[in-house]
Amino acid sequence: MSTITTPINFTELGLISPLLARLTELKYQQPTPIQAQAIPSVLDGHDLIAGANTGSGKTATFALPLLQQIFVQQQADKTLSSSRGKGNYVTGLILVPTRELAKQVADSIKSYAVHFNGAIKTVAVFGGVSSNTQMLALRGGTDILVATPGRLLDLITNNAIKLDKVKTLVLDEADRMLSLGFTEELAALLALLPKKKQTLLFSATFPEQVQTLTQELLNNPVEIQLQSADASTLVQRVFTVNKGQKTALLAHLIKQHQWRQALIFVNAKNNCNHLADKLSKRGITAEVFHGDKGQGARSRVLEAFKAGEIDVLIATDIAARGLDIEKLPVVINFDLPRSPSDYMHRIGRSGRAGEVGLALSLIDHEDYHHFKIIEKKNKIRLEREQVAGFEVAEDDLLIAADKPMAKPEGSGKKKRKNKAPTNADIWLKNS
Numbered sequence: 526m527s528t529i530t531t532p533i534n535f536t537e538l539g540l541i542s543p544l545l546a547r548l549t550e551l552k553y554q555q556p557t558p559i560q561a562q563a564i565p566s567v568l569d570g571h572d573l574i575a576g577a578n579t580g581s582g583k584t585a586t587f588a589l590p591l592l593q594q595i596f597v598q599q600q601a602d603k604t605l606s607s608s609r610g611k612g613n614y615v616t617g618l619i620l621v622p623t624r625e626l627a628k629q630v631a632d633s634i635k636s637y638a639v640h641f642n643g644a645i646k647t648v649a650v651f652g653g654v655s656s657n658t659q660m661l662a663l664r665g666g667t668d669i670l671v672a673t674p675g676r677l678l679d680l681i682t683n684n685a686i687k688l689d690k691v692k693t694l695v696l697d698e699a700d701r702m703l704s705l706g707f708t709e710e711l712a713a714l715l716a717l718l719p720k721k722k723q724t725l726l727f728s729a730t731f732p733e734q735v736q737t738l739t740q741e742l743l744n745n746p747v748e749i750q751l752q753s754a755d756a757s758t759l760v761q762r763v764f765t766v767n768k769g770q771k772t773a774l775l776a777h778l779i780k781q782h783q784w785r786q787a788l789i790f791v792n793a794k795n796n797c798n799h800l801a802d803k804l805s806k807r808g809i810t811a812e813v814f815h816g817d818k819g820q821g822a823r824s825r826v827l828e829a830f831k832a833g834e835i836d837v838l839i840a841t842d843i844a845a846r847g848l849d850i851e852k853l854p855v856v857i858n859f860d861l862p863r864s865p866s867d868y869m870h871r872i873g874r875s876g877r878a879g880e881v882g883l884a885l886s887l888i889d890h891e892d893y894h895h896f897k898i899i900e901k902k903n904k905i906r907l908e909r910e911q912v913a914g915f916e917v918a919e920d921d922l923l924i925a926a927d928k929p930m931a932k933p934e935g936s937g938k939k940k941r942k943n944k945a946p947t948n949a950d951i952w953l954k955n956s
């Protein structure tokens with residue numbers, strides 16, 4: 526591990542002026558903790574392992590140094606009047622688990638690169654759409670390629686791109702990539718990469734598979750571990766409720782708090798439509814986002830949600846990773862996620878980049894045990910709360926909690942004796 530002193534502004538990180546100018550335009554006032562800690566080491570060419578969620582500013586952490594390294598190399602090549610490699614080369618390869626993340630990362634990179642005036646080419650490739658346009662885009666190679674593993678392998682098989690000139694490899698959301706079953710594709714891709722390269726690995730969690738990958742892939746890396754959810758900006762709450770009353774409670778919360786936008790997670794594609802129908806009967810319009818929707822429909826819903834045209838979005842875990850929706854005020858677990866790490870990914874959609882956010886989980890009798898496991902694995906412990914009018918039976922309360930229950934929300938009594946109000950309390954009160 527290197528010793529790292531934390532710079533306080535972007536200039537001190539060693540970034541060049543075209544990037545600094547862009548960060549000013551984007552109103553990034555100071556680096557996030559991961560950017561402050563990682564960017565100088567990445568610029569110096571070190572390998573990196575970073576334990577960081579989406580929302581921490583991790584995209585800029587790898588995108589800014591990568592753009593700078595490629596631009597500086599281009600300038601040096603010009604001075605030496607040597608032409609850069611011709612053909613279907615790629616210099617910086619970023620592997621991501623989902624199509625949505627591929628597009629999002631490529632968009633961020635293009636945005637950071639505007640002051641390079643087109644000198645750096647970035648292409649995104651992912652499955653679910655025809656590969657013809659992607660092959661065309663790859664003609665003559667690309668400086669940066671953002672790709673999902675399966676589609677990238679297809680393109681390599683079709684000679685659309687080669688990996689033998691890759692200088693930097695980024696594995697974004699490595700845990701998700703492996704849990705989605707990309708292990709074999711990843712191994713096949715890694716075998717095609719040059720041995721000498723810089724590797725940057727980002728993962729929200731570090732299960733055994735990821736640890737093995739890091740050992741095999743990384744060379745004396747700088748290690749950075751951030752808190753997966755920043756308690757000062759993201760407040761987590763859990764409400765106990767009878768199973769039959771879950772939808773009613775959800776509708777009640779949405780109406781009562783008038784959230785500007787809410788992202789609701791369920792566990793199955795069918796549950797999305799089912800819940801949307803039930804909410805609609807209660808006067809709440811919601812859109813759905815799941816893997817059965819075509820790529821076009823998924824993109825449209827996502828864009829509309831990002832643009833604030835959709836208030837309530839019901840989604841499966843396909844939306845849990847990587848989606849960067851600015852200032853999402855609340856994420857609600859209507860169904861609990863199966864894996865504890867998915868819980869962290871879901872709630873990471875709110876409270877991003879320093880914004881106050883709220884993550885609510887609605888748990889019924891059948892969820893109590895599973896929620897305890899989620900808490901244990903994520904090293905959190907939340908007070909079980911109840912909402913007035915939706916209380917569960919006394920027996921249930923004893924099972925749900927290891928310690929005395931909070932009084933029902935809205936019961937008129939103070940919920941947490943002798944405790945300062947949380948951000949969520951203040952925020953809920955004002956909303």
Ligand code: AMP
Nearest residue numbers: 553555556557579580581582583584878
């Ligand atoms: P990421 O974790 O990369 O998905 O980034 C989350 C969000 O934070 C994105 O909307 C970024 O544009 C934004 N962001 C990244 N770095 C900064 C920063 N230093 N200051 C303000 N916003 C940032």
